Each structure stands twice: as C-alpha cells, then as structure tokens.
Amino acid sequence: MLIHADADAFFVSVEVRDDPHLRGRPVVVGPQVVACASYEARALGVHAGMPLRHALRRWPELVVAEFRGETYESVSADLMALFREVTPLVEPGSMEEAFLDVSALDGGSVDEAGRIAADLRRRVRRELGLPVSAGVARAKLFAKLASRRAKPDGLVVVDADTEARVRPRLPVADLWGVGPMTAGKLHDAGIVHVADLCGWTVEALVERRIAKPQAKNLVAIRDGTDDATVKLPGPRKSVSSTISLGRPTRQRSRVRESLQHNVIRALDRLGDDPRPATRVDVHLRFDDGATLVSQGALEEPTRDPATLVGVALAALERTAYEDDGRGIVVAGVALALPA
Incomplete structure (x- = not known):
C-alpha cells in the first residue's frame, strides 16, 4: 500500500506558520511571478505562474510574502526526514510531496495504511506546523489522485472495490x-x-x-497493472542555489555578486559528498516570468570555488543580460555532478 503525502500550498503554508497574521488571507509568494498562492487567493482566480503585477492590479487585496528559498529547502528536508521515520521507502516527487510504501507495516492492509497516513498528517502538523493532504491506494496513480481529492488538509483512502469502480471512468x-x-x-x-x-x-x-x-x-x-513501486532516489545529479534579487535589475555588480554567493552556497550544500562539479549552469529569471539557462563548461571536474565562479560569470556574460531590456529577479547556479 502506498501513501502520497503532499504539503498543501507549501510556500504559503510555511509563511503562514511563521506569521500567523497571514492565516485566512489571500496570500501569494513572489517574487515578480506567483510561485504559490493560498487557497483564499486561488478562490479569487490567482494561480502559480501568473505575473505578480498583473495579479495585484486585478486583486489589490492580495498579500505578498517574500520568497525565502533557503527556508523552504530547510523545511523540505525536515518534512522528508519525518516521512523516512515512518518508512525508509520514500520516493520524493518534489520538495513538498512524496510516495511512501507502507506495505510492510502493520500487515499492509488499506485500513492500516489509512491509519498510518492519519498519524503522519498529525505529526507533520504538530512537529512542523504544516497541513498535509494524503491519499492511500494500491498504486501511485490512485494515491496521487486521492491526495489531490483530499486537498486541502484532508485524507482519502481508496480501497480495491473503489479503485475497480472508478478506474474505467x-x-x-x-x-x-x-x-x-x-x-x-x-x-x-x-x-x-x-x-x-x-x-x-x-x-x-x-x-x-x-x-x-x-x-x-x-x-x-x-x-490495473500500473506503477506501484517506490523508487528510492540515487545519488543527486546536481546541487543548486538561487537568490532572489528583489526588484528587477540589470546592475552588473548585483548579478555577478549573487552568482558568486550561489556558487559558495551550492558547494556548502554538497556537505560530505566528495564528488567534484563537472559543469556549471547559470539560471536567470526575468521580471516577465521567462527563464534562461546558460551552461558553463569545465576543462576538468573541480570543486575549486574560484574556478567555478569564473566559469559561472563567463556563462552569465554569454546571456547578454545587460542588453536584454528585461530585469533579472532571480539568479542561480546548478553544479552538475558525476554519476
């Protein structure tokens, strides 16, 4: 039996947890483009990917929370760690959702899986302060559909009879x-x-x-033979870091400085992983929501910060961002790692 656990409106839920005054209000997380919207904002018609200025023009009552990438990554790590306390068989789907295989726990029945999912939701609420919706089913498709039906902050359990009845429809x-x-x-x-x-x-x-x-x-x-296998993640293929620049900018010093910080942060996130970087990718997000990736090749794999910064800055220059006409709101780097 599988559980699909998904933290509701993840970025917004973290902001509401840290600032209870936001609870019940139409909150969006920026910058420039809506990265996440509360259910109150979604009820108005706001959705992820919408340019923030357009949303504010139409719904001036929206409350904008700053995008805090490092905070979300830290909370995501705590969430996944809590999932793995339930079972080591966890397949992350994104930073706020995962499949958990609980077949070997307490007999593996659908009723027991539902109880485990309910306990998990309570633990996440108690220990992390976040609402999690969960779906329980035999296979990934129905577990995912069930968690989607459970939103917000609910639990749906799909037994064999329900699956057989619903699948054809x-x-x-x-x-x-x-x-x-x-x-x-x-x-x-x-x-x-x-x-x-x-x-x-x-x-x-x-x-x-x-x-x-x-x-x-x-x-x-x-x-009815679709995927029911949780695939454990292998060694990471890359490590990344991004920084929000706030107001759109093409100021050379600000963009270059942000990339330097991103390289150092990405190296720090490697932790005990001894692998060197094999490529440096520069990621830019513009104020119109468009993104651009520029690849920087390395002569040989390395973890030398000066070398990686130099390659990142060279990749940045190839974007001709200063002459683009648009402003940069988010800059980041990704260091590719060998298998």
Missing part, C-alpha cells in the same frame, strides 16, 4: 503525466475515459502519435 485528461497535447490526440481517437482504451494495443496508440512509454502506461492503467 477516469478521464484520460486527468491521468498523471497526460498533458493537453496527448489528451487531444487521445480525444481525436475517441478515447475520453480509461474505459475507452479497451481494445487498444500499445502499437495502435503509437500509430496515433502517442509516445511509446506513454502508450505502455495507458495500457497498464487500463489493465
């Missing part, structure tokens, strides 16, 4: 990993619900320009 557009383009192709083929996949083979779906891995997944979902 699931809209394919709602399936995990099916984007608008794939959904459109399926609809054109007359496939609107999972039940409509009856009689379709992987090869027939591929002929309708569905990618083969997606076609295999769709057939598995139809047959």
